[in-house]
Amino acid sequence: MNAYHIVVCGSIVPDPLQTLEPVTTATGPALKNEMMLPAVLDPWAGHALYEAANLARSAPGSKVWLVSLGPKAKLQQVMMTVAQKVPFELVALDAPAGGFAEAADVAAALAESIQAIPGLDHAKLLVFGGWESASRGAGVTMQMVGERLGIVDQFQGVDQLVINPDGSLEILERVEGGKHQVSRCAGPPALLGWATGNLPEPKNNPQVGMANMRTAMPALQKARPTKLASAGLEFVSVTRPRELRATRIVKDKSPGEIAAEIVQWIRK
Amino acid sequence: METVLLLAHVEPDGSLARSAREALHAARELHKAITGSNLLVALVGESVQGAADSIAGCPATKYFGAIGAELSQSRYGTDAAAAAALCQAAQATIVVAPATSRWNRVLPGVAQRLGGQVDSHVTGLGHAGGKPTVNRWYYRQRIEAALTRTHRPWFILIDPSSQTACDCGAGTAAVELVPVNLAGVGGHTTVIGIREPKADAQTIRPDASLLFVTGAGWTKKQADGQTHVAEAERLILDFLKVTRASLGSSKSLVDLGGEGQAVLPFLSHLNQIGQTGSTPRHAKGLSTCCHGEEPHTVGWRFIGERRAISLDPNCGWARGKADVLYVADAFAVISKTNELLNSNQ
Numbered sequence A: 001m002n003a004y005h006i007v008v009c010g011s012i013v014p015d016p017l018q019t020l021e022p023v024t025t026a027t028g029p030a031l032k033n034e035m036m037l038p039a040v041l042d043p044w045a046g047h048a049l050y051e052a053a054n055l056a057r058s059a060p061g062s063k064v065w066l067v068s069l070g071p072k073a074k075l076q077q078v079m080m081t082v083a084q085k086v087p088f089e090l091v092a093l094d095a096p097a098g099g100f101a102e103a104a105d106v107a108a109a110l111a112e113s114i115q116a117i118p119g120l121d122h123a124k125l126l127v128f129g130g131w132e133s134a135s136r137g138a139g140v141t142m143q144m145v146g147e148r149l150g151i152v153d154q155f156q157g158v159d160q161l162v163i164n165p166d167g168s169l170e171i172l173e174r175v176e177g178g179k180h181q182v183s184r185c186a187g188p189p190a191l192l193g194w195a196t197g198n199l200p201e202p203k204n205n206p207q208v209g210m211a212n213m214r215t216a217m218p219a220l221q222k223a224r225p226t227k228l229a230s231a232g233l234e235f236v237s238v239t240r241p242r243e244l245r246a247t248r249i250v251k252d253k254s255p256g257e258i259a260a261e262i263v264q265w266i267r268k
Numbered sequence B: 001m002e003t004v005l006l007l008a009h010v011e012p013d014g015s016l017a018r019s020a021r022e023a024l025h026a027a028r029e030l031h032k033a034i035t036g037s038n039l040l041v042a043l044v045g046e047s048v049q050g051a052a053d054s055i056a057g058c059p060a061t062k063y064f065g066a067i068g069a070e071l072s073q074s075r076y077g078t079d080a081a082a083a084a085a086l087c088q089a090a091q092a093t094i095v096v097a098p099a100t101s102r103w104n105r106v107l108p109g110v111a112q113r114l115g116g117q118v119d120s121h122v123t124g125l126g127h128a129g130g131k132p133t134v135n136r137w138y139y140r141q142r143i144e145a146a147l148t149r150t151h152r153p154w155f156i157l158i159d160p161s162s163q164t165a166c167d168c169g170a171g172t173a174a175v176e177l178v179p180v181n182l183a184g185v186g187g188h189t190t191v192i193g194i195r196e197p198k199a200d201a202q203t204i205r206p207d208a209s210l211l212f213v214t215g216a217g218w219t220k221k222q223a224d225g226q227t228h229v230a231e232a233e234r235l236i237l238d239f240l241k242v243t244r245a246s247l248g249s250s251k252s253l254v255d256l257g258g259e260g261q262a263v264l265p266f267l268s269h270l271n272q273i274g275q276t277g278s279t280p281r282h283a284k285g286l287s288t289c290c291h292g293e294e295p296h297t298v299g300w301r302f303i304g305e306r307r308a309i310s311l312d313p314n315c316g317w318a319r320g321k322a323d324v325l326y327v328a329d330a331f332a333v334i335s336k337t338n339e340l341l342n343s344n345q
Helices: A043-058 A072-082 A103-115 A141-149 A206-221 A255-267 B018-033 B049-054 B076-090 B101-113 B229-243 B251-259 B294-300 B330-343
Strands: A005-009 A012-014 A022-025 A028-031 A039-041 A063-070 A089-094 A125-130 A154-163 A169-175 A179-185 A190-194 A233-239 A248-250 B003-009 B038-045 B062-067 B094-098 B117-128 B131-138 B143-149 B154-158 B175-177 B189-195 B210-214 B246-249 B282-288 B303-310 B324-327
Touching: A005 A043, A005 A103, A005 A141, A012 A072, A022 A233, A028 A233, A039 A043, A039 A072, A043 A063, A043 A125, A043 A154, A043 A190, A063 A072, A063 A103, A072 A089, A072 A206, A089 A103, A089 A206, A103 A141, A103 B101, A103 B117, A125 A141, A141 A154, A141 A190, A141 B101, A154 A179, A154 B101, A169 B101, A169 B189, A255 B282, A255 B303, A255 B330, B003 B018, B003 B076, B003 B101, B018 B038, B018 B094, B018 B117, B018 B154, B038 B049, B038 B076, B049 B062, B062 B076, B076 B101, B094 B101, B101 B117, B101 B154, B117 B143, B210 B229, B210 B294, B229 B330, B282 B330, B303 B330
Parallel strands: A005 A063, A005 A125, A063 A089, A125 A190, A154 A190, A248 B324, B003 B038, B003 B094, B038 B062, B062 B175, B094 B154, B117 B154, B210 B246, B210 B282, B282 B303, B303 B324
Antiparallel strands: A012 A039, A022 A028, A154 A169, A169 A179, A179 B189, A233 B143, B117 B131, B131 B143
């Protein structure tokens, strides 16, 4: 099998179990106590990273980089866990990672960092990432990264990548109605925005963690401060939905009575 | 002066999907709200005349088309070339498009290519203080924002089912065909086709009026101390068969498979709703055996009427979020429901 240079773009998001409250700051909307919220690796980016590591394992000579943009201190916290999952080399960018950051600015910073990776071979390049983040949730950043890198073979909502014997890539992308589009790409360079994929989260491996942290800590220390300008973007309002329904609680009816009520409601 | 462009792709049969008509409605409303603006239409596909004729009654002043066999398929390289050529031909300042999987894949890249900006998953358009605004959600449907941009071109991808479909009548549209240079952009990727579950195994039905949500409780030990996964499978599939509902699942239930636990074999990550799944739009939703707080319940943020069946009267999934909470055993209730639905058919 051919060797690949796999660059995974993945940032951090607040732990999904946290309550999020928007606030207005001098630089635009943000989350209340954003720096205090526990963070995790963005879930779909995590799937991309695990798929990248799996592919690299099966293709000797391959290498995985994780390009991650976020506040340096939070990145370090999250990397302590993520680094124990799979082998990769970290490229860190010190910048706000909140959902209100401008996707185009993030894409520019990511693309610039990818282009600056020493020894990266465009002919072996596979750029991976989540198809959407759990913060901005836009699903636009990866495409802009791809455009900046000149990659016109792009796939989004990817659930499966198979390397064919001839080196071509067979890719399953999510489309409407619970279906997948099957495409065959002749080979790298290509960009894949991953959905869930098929791999479970790898168990923590302290040895992998120690190896990764040898390069991750210096990468974090020299993380380049990156300014996100958000030019021309103005938030008119940012609010939490206040909708609270008056739930009617039905406790004392038999299954038959409840079923009758549900059937009537379905048919209404 | 703003030039509002509806940018849509036609379906394999040459028609326009409902999502495209919804985007047209949004574009038309935006055009009406911006004094002195133009409304144009651009279509991509193997052939676009039929689709253009089907909306010829809309107030668009010009129709553009990019056609060819290569454009019948959904593929980044060819779609990007076609969409960019159409936007340039129309000199669009605001591009409104349906957020289909095809356009979601390519239009952010086209925005980058044309030096524009893009907002996706837009659920509403407005016009405040002389500026067009869009509404979209952040943090997986947990925070809603309205925003505006001064940068042009501005690409706006409208989430399907969030708008009224345009009902402008048919007629004859004069379509100006725009040449697209596809050299070197499509040959590297070949679309093989669409893979879908067998008809009787297809449980995701975006057009269904009812979303049926199954939670992890279906695979847990029941009152007799045993699990009843086979019975759960039969009950759920029977319910789907008779109601033609779409099936959603909580993350925990989908993840059980990865943890080696008993699973409902027809559930995949595609069924998953919530924080790391989808947020489908249906008129009604019925959740069963679901537990959890806000991150999970965002899965039915856009469900109209909501009912839940749970043994826990304080269940965070249902209380304050459902209209009705039935405190009952879902096995017994769904079994009776299936009986009633089958007997009344």
